[in-house]
Amino acid sequence: MCVLESHIAKKQKKQIRIQEYAVGIFNTVATKSAIKKAIKKKLILVDGLPTSTARIIVGGEEITLLNLKNKPLRKQLILKLAIAFEDDYLAIIEKPAGILVSGNKFKTIDNALQQNLKKSSQLDAVRPRPIHRLDYPTSGLLLIGKTSSSIHVLNQLFENKKINKKYHAITIGKMNYKGSIKTNVNKKTAISNYKKIHTVKSNRFEFLNLVELSPKTGRKHQLRIHLCSIGNPILGDQEYGIESLILKGKGLYLHASQLDFTHPFTKDRLSVKSNLPKKFKMIRK
Numbered sequence: 231m232c233v234l235e236s237h238i239a240k241k242q243k244k245q246i247r248i249q250e251y252a253v254g255i256f257n258t259v260a261t262k263s264a265i266k267k268a269i270k271k272k273l274i275l276v277d278g279l280p281t282s283t284a285r286i287i288v289g290g291e292e293i294t295l296l297n298l299k300n301k302p303l304r305k306q307l308i309l310k311l312a313i314a315f316e317d318d319y320l321a322i323i324e325k326p327a328g329i330l331v332s333g334n335k336f337k338t339i340d341n342a343l344q345q346n347l348k349k350s351s352q353l354d355a356v357r358p359r360p361i362h363r364l365d366y367p368t369s370g371l372l373l374i375g376k377t378s379s380s381i382h383v384l385n386q387l388f389e390n391k392k393i394n395k396k397y398h399a400i401t402i403g404k405m406n407y408k409g410s411i412k413t414n415v416n417k418k419t420a421i422s423n424y425k426k427i428h429t430v431k432s433n434r435f436e437f438l439n440l441v442e443l444s445p446k447t448g449r450k451h452q453l454r455i456h457l458c459s460i461g462n463p464i465l466g467d468q469e470y471g472i473e474s475l476i477l478k479g480k481g482l483y484l485h486a487s488q489l490d491f492t493h494p495f496t497k498d499r500l501s502v503k504s505n506l507p508k509k510f511k512m513i514r515k
Contacts, residue, residue: 234297240354241289370486
């Protein structure tokens with residue numbers, strides 16, 4: 231075996247186990263489950279010695295990842311991403327439609343981040359990691375953590391609903407000016423607010439609406455399910471749309487258009503907006 235990567239732990243204000251702290255600090259072993267497997271295989275050392283998943287990190291420890299000889303390293307994905315915001319702690323990128331955020335496939339946003347973002351100069355700099363998810367067909371703003379502490383804090387902000395997200399979509403059919411939708415999605419309460427911005431008549435769809443959406447919870451496919459539930463599915467939604475009205479070949483007309491939150495380290499108020507995709511021009515004033 232040989233040393234593949236090493237990391238000096240940043241001083242911690244609260245106790246944190248290595249299996250939580252180590253998420254994102256290595257390029258080749260990134261997820262919590264992968265960290266646990268590597269620890270059990272004695273491929274992760276703390277100050278030169280094998281460790282356990284219960285080990286508490288306080289700061290200053292050298293955390294080392296070993297590599298089995300001849301084990302192939304991860305290939306680099308060449309995929310140009312637009313950057314909406316970036317500093318030493320976090321970034322906000324523009325996710326293209328038709329690409330997974332993460333997963334077992336090679337072509338993911340997760341695998342493209344290192345080639346698009348500047349390496350953080352912070353002591354707890356790690357491989358950049360997505361903080362949340364956007365569906366495969368959805369485009370728009372995606373928040374990225376660049377240090378171990380920022381990944382941890384940004385996840386907490388999402389859990390505590392301190393990050394406000396806005397989306398824009400084109401929906402089908404006659405629609406109220408504004409409203410709130412509250413239903414169970416995947417057996418959990420889900421709330422979405424919507425506001426109609428503009429409507430045009432359509433021969434095929436009767437009406438097409440440009441809608442601003444503000445989800446108050448973060449359930450999988452929440453916005454798509456909610457809009458379908460009130461009879462106004464999103465244009466191009468092949469999973470939840472009305473079969474006779476599905477627009478094929480143009481993708482899903484759903485875009486993550488704005489993120490608002492207080493930067494956890496600089497304390498600046500961030501409000502990052504994204505221009506709507508060109509295909510939305512059919513509904514613009």
